[in-house]
Amino acid sequence: MTLRAWPIVLALATMFLATPASAAPSPAYQARAQQLLRILAAPGNETDFFAPLFLDAVPVDRWRATAADLRAQHGKPVALGAVRTESATAGQVEIRYERATVGFTLVVAPQPPARVIGLHIVGARTRDDSLDKVMTDLAALPGQSAIAIARLTNAGPQLVRARNAMVQMATGSSFKLYILAELARATAAGERRWSDVIPLGPKSFSGRLMRWPDAAPMTLHSLATAMIAESDNSAADTLLLALGRNRVDAMVTASGHADPARTLPLLTTAEAFALKMPAAADLRARYAAATPDARRVLLRDAAARLTAASVDIGSVAESPVAIDSIEWFASPTDSIALLDRLRRAGGDALPILAVNPGIAPADAKRWRYLGYKGGSEPGVIAMNFLAQARDGDWYALSASWNNPAARVDEPRFVALMTRALNLLAQHAPSR
CATH class of the missing domain: 3.40.710.10 (DD-peptidase/beta-lactamase superfamily)
Incomplete structure (x- = not known):
């Protein structure tokens, strides 16, 4: 009877953030960006990727529903796109899906192992759609x-x-x-x-x-x-x-x-x-x-x-x-x-x-x-x-x-x- 609400992590903007990068991504940040591609593609390893602070707000099952809905809308995630950092711990990551490129803001904890404490969906560009x-x-x-x-x-x-x-x-x-x-x-x-x-x-x-x-x-x-x-x-x-x-x-x-x-x-x-x-x-x-x-x-x-x-x-x-x-x-x-x-x-x-x-x-x-x-x-x-x-x-x-x-x-x-x-x-x- 009830159509469930679209599950999201957080979504606050309608387009990719345009802030210019201030530095090249650190190895730890780049690694988390690569891991984001993998956990968007299939469930697993969320407790290694996300900090407990994040999972308290967005439980694993809600995250998995979000990832599944993104796949339903845009196809499989196939590649990591641009990674832009504004600081050592915050920036923007683009994930290329089969039918679109989806943008995220990604924030990691400053202390090792730099687990993700913030992840916001900020928009999508669908290719050749009509x-x-x-x-x-x-x-x-x-x-x-x-x-x-x-x-x-x-x-x-x-x-x-x-x-x-x-x-x-x-x-x-x-x-x-x-x-x-x-x-x-x-x-x-x-x-x-x-x-x-x-x-x-x-x-x-x-x-x-x-x-x-x-x-x-x-x-x-x-x-x-x-x-x-x-x-x-x-x-x-x-x-x-x-x-x-x-x-x-x-x-x-x-x-x-x-x-x-x-x-x-x-x-x-x-x-x-x-x-x-x-x-x-x-x-x-x-x-x-x-x-x-x-x-x-x-x-x-x-x-x-x-x-x-x-x-x-x-x-x-x-x-x-x-x-x-x-x-x-x-x-x-x-x-x-x-x-x-x-x-x-x-x-x-x-x-x-x-x-x-x-x-x-x-x-x-x-x-x-x-x-x-x-x-x-x-x-x-x-x-x-x-x-x-x-x-x-x-x-x-x-x-x-x-x-x-x-x-x-x-x-x-x-x-x-x-x-x-x-x-x-x-x-x-x-x-």
Whole structure:
């Protein structure tokens, strides 16, 4: 349900540092630069390379996830590039991957054995890439994929690139954008205030709030932030029911969804995964075949069977289950229309969307603003971005990948979307 945040060491800039070298790298610094190439290529020897101070902040498993995601995005690391030092212990190192050159700031301890105490990803240069190549790589994914990239104008979204852009796709937690849009509408209309306090509940599996006290008082703003930035399921279910499912369903239609009957009513996360349980096979078949009105009746009549207590998350953790029938469906163009609505609504929804940019901060900083919400589960991944270029122009990107036969490769998809956003930012004019 929750798309994990892109794992990073630290990423604070959008380009390689340009400080001129003050001295040739020392033998100890050069050795650590060479070792960086090796540990980026394959796990192992991290405790020899990193100082305990670094590993306290970035555990080995997080580092390995970072290295794996860099390989997914850029291919294998193949050579050490330029090494520039600013002092005996600090400088910049470039690692040449198959498809890009990635820059790092590298800081080593002054005392032997000069273990690494600081390592920051500071940017990447991708060689000979293009949106056309991204589209080709997306088309090669097993299963079905869809994408739309649009420039957002006063006359409506203008497509820049599209593939299967009108196809209804399973989108996982992306449905939470509809809840956010209804909350934005209600606050703008004076029906709600972001500071309004409501009790937490009903709780759902997965997420930080699942462990909070029952009925804990929370503001609508806090719930919305947890729902979007952390994809917290308890926050989403609480807001969906507090705002009124009928009102959020109406937002699906009002936002321009091309086939609302496919996805309505919007299920809570607890209902969706309770319906996927083996014990609910009878309800699942009836739900999939029913009209939206009949589904609403089923949800009401079977409410006792469709709670988080009925969910054995192990049953859906490894393999896709009913992703073509029990899901939240939208096409990329549907999602872009929704993102454009949120853009035009403005207000507190935009800062909430920007808390978790969905990609590495170094890449996110290519944009003046980057908002994000995604979703994933076995067989499903979706990513939705609302971006403002340096010149003030707005863009939206929405893409999904479904495979009912197997898990999808999430890092591979994140890498594709990062490439697409970086290319879009590169070609968007700046002033």
